[in-house]
Amino acid sequence: MDYFDPHIHMVSRTTDDYATLARMGCVAMSEPAFWAGFDRGSADSFRDYFRQLTETEPQRAAQYGIQHFTWLCINAKEAENVELSREVIAMIPEFLEKSNVLGIGEIGLNKNTKNEAIIFLEHLELAIEHNQLILIHTPHLEDKYQGTKMILDMLCDDKRIEPSHVLIDHVEEHTIGPVLEKGFWAGMTLYPISKCTPSRAVDMIERYGTDRLMPNSAGDWGPSKPTAIPDLIFEMRKRGHSEATIRKVVYENPIDFFSKSPNFHFTPRH
Numbered sequence: 193m194d195y196f197d198p199h200i201h202m203v204s205r206t207t208d209d210y211a212t213l214a215r216m217g218c219v220a221m222s223e224p225a226f227w228a229g230f231d232r233g234s235a236d237s238f239r240d241y242f243r244q245l246t247e248t249e250p251q252r253a254a255q256y257g258i259q260h261f262t263w264l265c266i267n268a269k270e271a272e273n274v275e276l277s278r279e280v281i282a283m284i285p286e287f288l289e290k291s292n293v294l295g296i297g298e299i300g301l302n303k304n305t306k307n308e309a310i311i312f313l314e315h316l317e318l319a320i321e322h323n324q325l326i327l328i329h330t331p332h333l334e335d336k337y338q339g340t341k342m343i344l345d346m347l348c349d350d351k352r353i354e355p356s357h358v359l360i361d362h363v364e365e366h367t368i369g370p371v372l373e374k375g376f377w378a379g380m381t382l383y384p385i386s387k388c389t390p391s392r393a394v395d396m397i398e399r400y401g402t403d404r405l406m407p408n409s410a411g412d413w414g415p416s417k418p419t420a421i422p423d424l425i426f427e428m429r430k431r432g433h434s435e436a437t438i439r440k441v442v443y444e445n446p447i448d449f450f451s452k453s454p455n456f457h458f459t460p461r462h
């Protein structure tokens with residue numbers, strides 16, 4: 193089945209992964225900007241990273257017939273350095289016209305600190321000013337519930353933000369309800385050790401329905417599985433879900449959401 197991976201960090205994956213994903217049916221992916229595993233030393237380091245996301249990765253992906261889209265930001269882990277964060281935010285408009293850029297992300301919170309909230313709000317301003325979609329990372333484990341609540345409050349306090357233009361990622365059983373109720377899109381991350389497994393994701397689909405919901409692998413440099421979406425497809429088939437239902441969550445929903453960006457030019461396979 194053709195599918196999208198709406199959240200995967202291909203800069204940290206091998207070319208073999210592109211080949212495997214293509215064989216498993218991945219036709220498009222979106223890659224949010226994220227933490228490199230170490231703090232970057234300067235804004236120029238981000239400029240090079242944004243060139244990699246907007247120039248190099250689309251070419252690597254295209255060799256395997258995969259369309260590559262991306263999102264730009266400085267991540268929450270580096271937001272403690274407010275000065276660097278502001279330099280990066282000031283540079284992002286240089287890249288917003290690049291043909292594969294869908295919006296601002298993955299912004300959000302990590303440890304729910306004051307500086308993280310300041311930089312989150314400044315990213316929201318950037319997105320509003322440039323009419324961009326927004327992709328949001330919610331914190332890990334013990335910080336997730338509180339962090340998701342803080343994020344929802346900040347988003348709902350700003351009436352300029354259209355919830356249907358925002359994807360809130362890494363939802364779990366205790367955060368998916370408020371995200372969907374307030375009209376946002378929700379991303380479920382299928383991770384081998386934390387976040388959500390394929391069977392828990394299918395439980396959530398069965399409980400909340402298929403609207404505004406999409407799975408992703410968030411494959412990156414840590415323990416993660418780039419082929420997690422095919423695992424979810426397999427789990428849904430095993431439970432007797434129709435091909436149309438599966439296709440909606442792994443293919444049609446990402447297309448619906450990404451189509452709100454003028455830069456999303458997707459060519460389906462024929």
Ligand SMILES: [Zn+2]
Pocket residue numbers: 199201224226298410
């Ligand atoms: Zn990520």
